[in-house]
Structure formats: C-alpha cells, structure tokens
Amino acid sequence: MTTIAILGNGRVGGTLANALTTAGHRVAVADRTPGAAARAAAPAQVVVNATPGAGSLGRLAALREQLRGKILVDVSNATTDGPDGLPADLLYPASSLAEQLQQALPDTHVVKTLNTMLFSVMTAPASLTGAPTAFLSGENPEAKQTVRALLADLGWQQEQIVDLGGITTARATEAAVLFVPHVIRASGFAPFAISLTR
Secondary structure, eight states: OEEEEEEEOOOOHHHHHHHHHHHOOEEEOOOOOOOHHHHHHHHSEEEEOOSSSHHHHHHHHTTTTHHHSSSEEEEOOOOOEOOOHHHHHHSSSTSSSHHHHHHHTTSSSSEOOOOOOOHHHHHHHGSSOOOOOOOEESSSSHHHHHHHHHHTTOOOGGGEEEEEGGGHHHHHHHHHGGHHHHHHHHHHHHHOBOOOOO
C-alpha cells in the first residue's frame, strides 16, 4: 500500500483517486482550499499532479518542502485554450510542464505519464478497442518503477507501458495534446488514447 496525495479534485483527480483507493492505496485528495495541497502532500509517498496544467508550476513550486524526496507523478498538460475551451497551443513550446516542474523541484523525482489520453482511459485502459500506451518520462529509474507498479494497479499491462527516457522526452508526449481538439471535433467526446503499435 502506498500513501498517495492527489492534487486536483476534478474529473482527472477524482477518477484516479477512486481507482487507486479501490486498488488498496491510502489516498488523500486536495482541493483548492488554502493549505489543502500542503496538508495532503506532507505525509504522502507519491504525489499526483492533476491540477490544470496552466497553473501547475506555481502551485507545485510553492510545495517544494512538502515534495522534497518524493515522487511527483505529473499527468497534466500545460496549454493555452482556444475560444471553444479546447487546447490551442502549448504553454511551454520549447520545453514541457514536466521539465519546468523538475527544474523548480530539484529534490523531487518527477515522472510524466498518462497525459496522452482522455481521462477515463487512465484507469480503464481495457475499455478501448485497441491497446493504448502509457508513456513514462523521468530521470530516476526507481521512481519510474514505482509508477509502473501504480499503473499496473490501474489495469495497465507491462507491455503497454513504454519508458521513453529522461524528463526531456515529456516534450513529445505533451505535444500530443494538440491532437485532442481535432479528434474531439472530428469524432466527438469519446474515450481515446495515443497507441504505439509495432
């Protein structure tokens, strides 16, 4: 059992919290109440960033002490939104949110994952007709192994998890969010994910 803090109580955070609790982990969810994020993160072994990506850097940088030595699982994408509220462009086009977080939190092990799919697929990869892929980006091998185990608890098979390498590889997976508005406009708001087939 892992003690997990989820920052963000929207659809993403709520879905992950329910699934990880069902898997037997001790989960605390922090909303936007002042001090809630710090209180949830302090005792946690793993912290999940499920806050809106545009504001994630400021929120998490303020938790530097609470996140020291811990694993930060970043599932958010930092974008500017178009008039329809869908992602229009990347907020960090020459970098990534994950890289910005790792730079701001040098004593925290940032692992990027689950950001190339609609939120419902994060905890139900078998719900799609084809096998989706969960990508990992991060500098610490042990942290990535811990995240692999959590993904397995969410229903991901090991062959569906692809370790891309260091944190800079998150640029590629974060850029995949630019597919989202076009897919939704073409096919509607139905579950989908990026899949690597060989």
